[in-house]
Amino acid sequence: MSYFDHAATSLPRAPVALEGALRGAELGNPGRGLHRLQRAAADEVDRARRAVGALLPAMTVTFHAGATAALNQAIAGLRPRPRVVALGPMLHNAARRPARALGVPTWTLPHDADGVIDLDRARAEWVDDTGLVVVGHSSNVTGVGQPVEALCALAKALGARVVLDAAPTAGVWSLDLGADLVAFSAHKHLRALPGTGVLGVGPGVELEPLVRGGVGFDAAADEMPEVLPERLEAGTPNLPGILALGAAARVGVSWDVEAASGALEEVVHAAGLRVLGRSADAPALPVVSFTVAGQEPRAVEEMLDRVFDVTVRAGLHCAPSAHRVLGTERTGTVRVSSGSTTTAGDLAELARALGDLARHARAAS
Amino acid sequence: MSPDPEVVLMRDCLGGERVVEIELADGLRRDALERLDGSGTLMVLDSLPKPFARYDRPGFFLLTGIVGERRVRFTMRLAHRDRAEETALAVARELAA
């Protein structure tokens, strides 16, 4: 099987991550107790936190049950509560839904036809009282990146906090971009475990915890402690997930992502298929959406899976706003995405399958 | 008598469509597809490495599968989603007849 759904989750998992997970499964409960097993567990969690911290300079690393949980904590927990929220045009529902659920007015940052934010227009059309900007680092539908660093500078100058959804980019692009809060999951390009996520909290950012409970100290108080990371980490932590992520972050991702992105797009182009949302030269990850004339994306996904043994993902990819930008909200697209473990052989398989499929679909229609 | 076709998966997806996958008692036959109601369009991509068939009744459902294999998929369009399972089973019985 050739696997081209790395944007959903990257497989196979990193061997060091699986070793970390096994070690984590055997640990005691960390907390602030003093017995040997507690201390050993707390040391391991600290070590993982430091490794992940290297991806998030000057931020406090807090662990959560995925990017979704981290984004919910960031967006719903931000204090003071924003009165108006600016939304990136290509957001995943993990960021969009919690932002919309705040119940305050939202506006979409001006963008081009590929969904790339237009900073000049954003500055000119900035809505008064915007206290929060929620943006995705790169689209999980088209792979195309946003000018996050410049957007953070603009938001800062205009008095708004920025929450960055870095689920697709953690481990492959720098996250040191000036955002106030950065969320990602462990199971994408870092190839650690699903159900584990990170929220990096910048200096001076105030968050109300969404989940309350024991943290291993200050047990007599009714309120959660003020200090991070404990303020946001009630309950026994997901030790297998955290140690897996720590180990994966220490090893890092070695991958020429730019070359991979170009190669993947080229395969889809070469088959004569219609690539969506990648017309400019903005930096992009190897995530390419396309359509096949006369065939529903779901049928294409099924054909690739059952006839060619190639795994891709059709639909809206949990990002309906991105599909609205691309004009594909009714049918969705077919999305192929590669990862650091994708081989030249996998790409050749994909090229053969797409070429064959496109030819026969043309002949049949 | 061959056993009844069996529903193996039912899932909601894009825009409210409902997908029902059915395991037929025997492999999908081209002649059975050709005998289905003429209001649909049958396309068999038989020069692919495996002959992929799609039978489309616009506004009602899309049936897809590989000729010779037992698993078929019905994507039931919005207006018919509530009767997805019974419709899929009824068509699957026609295919088995």
Ligand SMILES: Cc1ncc(COP(=O)(O)O)c(C=O)c1O
């Ligand atoms: C862009 C983006 N943001 C957020 C998420 C949510 O991550 P998780 O499902 O790990 O919570 C995903 C996962 O698909 C994603 O692609």
